[in-house]
Amino acid sequence: MIKVDLITGFLGSGKTTFIRKYASYLVEKGMKVGIIENDFGAINVDMVMLSDLDSEMCDVEQIVGGNVEADWKRRFKAKLIAMAMQGLKRVVVEPSGIYDVDAFFDVLYEEPVSNWYEPGNIFTIVDARVEDDLSKQARYLMASQIANAGAIIFSKAQEAAPEQIQESIKRLNGMLEEFHSNRTLTDEVITKPWNELTPEDYERLLNCGWHSADHEKLWFDHNDAFTSLFFMNVHMTAEVIKGTVEKLFADEKCGQILRVKGFFQQADGRWIEINATKDSFSMKTIEQAQEVVIVIGQGLVEEEIRIYFQKKRDSEGYDKQSGNHISRDT
Known part of the structure; x- marks a missing residue:
């Protein structure tokens, strides 16, 4: 077996x-x-x-x-x-x-x-x-x-x-x-x-196995309670990514963000992978990926989160997003 x-x-x-x-x-x-x-x-x-x-x-x-x-x-x-x-x-x-x-x-x-x-x-x-x-x-x-x-x-x-x-x-x-x-x-x-x-x-x-422990069942629709939003073709420099993610977690208007993860391509062709929660942030270089950012949480406010990825703020490392797409997973 x-x-x-x-x-x-x-x-x-x-x-x-x-x-x-x-x-x-x-x-x-x-x-x-x-x-x-x-x-x-x-x-x-x-x-x-x-x-x-x-x-x-x-x-x-x-x-x-x-x-x-x-x-x-x-x-x-x-x-x-x-x-x-x-x-x-x-x-x-x-x-x-x-x-x-x-x-x-x-x-x-x-x-x-x-x-x-x-x-x-x-x-x-x-x-x-x-x-x-x-x-x-x-x-x-x-x-x-x-x-x-x-x-x-x-x-x-x-x-x-x-x-x-x-x-x-x-x-x-x-x-x-x-x-x-x-x-x-x-x-x-x-x-x-x-x-x-x-x-x-x-x-x-x-060899730890598993436990058969009882617990009370809480019935709720996981897709109503937790939302996944994704943004395609987000161009952002390594210097700006961490600050942007920190602002997202701190912005109550965006809802309760639990996790942000994704990939960004840099001007020199490198790919950067990010993985963040409220208390931790990691960034590393990888070989190849798809340019996407995913935001997961509860009570997410799509319009407020979109602002962080659609602003044109070249002085802070943003590029203008002409075809950025956001979808709600259902």
């Missing part, structure tokens, strides 16, 4: 970065691995971030769209069936950050998928500095994910003080209690910085 590992975590928690490390470890062990990537939104930016892992020993696949649970389950099932005869030892699945874990088990226990696959591990990636002002829907999604996780892995732990880490664990347990889960987190929380993880740590993760 092929084991399937699920990597959950809220928007911007660091799931894609962790998958890079975890999949690389599996390949180093001689395992042939499949990765199934499904981002929240019409354009799968995270798939681009994983594309360099694609090799003879690591097959990177994507599920396009599928923000509606029924669509995601149908496409996930079809992808697993298509990959069943590739000689894979393990499949690693990264769904979107607004994912309900029940859908994962629904597909794996359904024939014919259940003839080839079985659940392996469930990891939940959590920013080590858990925010105290998350909406009820966001708290529910985090609670439902950590309730089933065999391991909760803190990201950016090196940026958090020990007291912040303890406060984050307390907040996570508070979310479990809020939705009447019968689970309390203890030693399954991994707080070590990722660059310090040892082969022994990865072996622990490889």
Whole structure:
């Protein structure tokens, strides 16, 4: 049987970065691995971030769209069936950050998928500095994910003080209690910085399994609660990008922005990848991409956000946008 590992975590928690490390470890062990990537939104930016892992020993696949649970389950099932005869030892699945874990088990226990696959591990990636002002829907999604996780892995732990880490664990347990889960987190929380993880740590993760913990279900339409807006052909210099993103997060007129990610081509032909939440910002040079920016959040105000990407402010590094396009994912 092929084991399937699920990597959950809220928007911007660091799931894609962790998958890079975890999949690389599996390949180093001689395992042939499949990765199934499904981002929240019409354009799968995270798939681009994983594309360099694609090799003879690591097959990177994507599920396009599928923000509606029924669509995601149908496409996930079809992808697993298509990959069943590739000689894979393990499949690693990264769904979107607004994912309900029940859908994962629904597909794996359904024939014919259940003839080839079985659940392996469930990891939940959590920013080590858990925010105290998350909406009820966001708290529910985090609670439902950590309730089933065999391991909760803190990201950016090196940026958090020990007291912040303890406060984050307390907040996570508070979310479990809020939705009447019968689970309390203890030693399954991994707080070590990722660059310090040892082969022994990865072996622990490889065998952590998952939990069957109850929790109260909160019924809501994920697509009504969370919105994905994308902007094509945004030209912006590296010097301006970070300041613009910081202004977006600070501007209450834009709504509650949870994550900004995308790619910008520079005048010298270089491509820059950005990935940002309210508390973190990363930028790096990559080989090639598609010029797009995706903004994800709750109660987003399309007109206000568009201003930041359509202004002509050449002195600050903007280019005039003649054909900029914005769409709401539905």
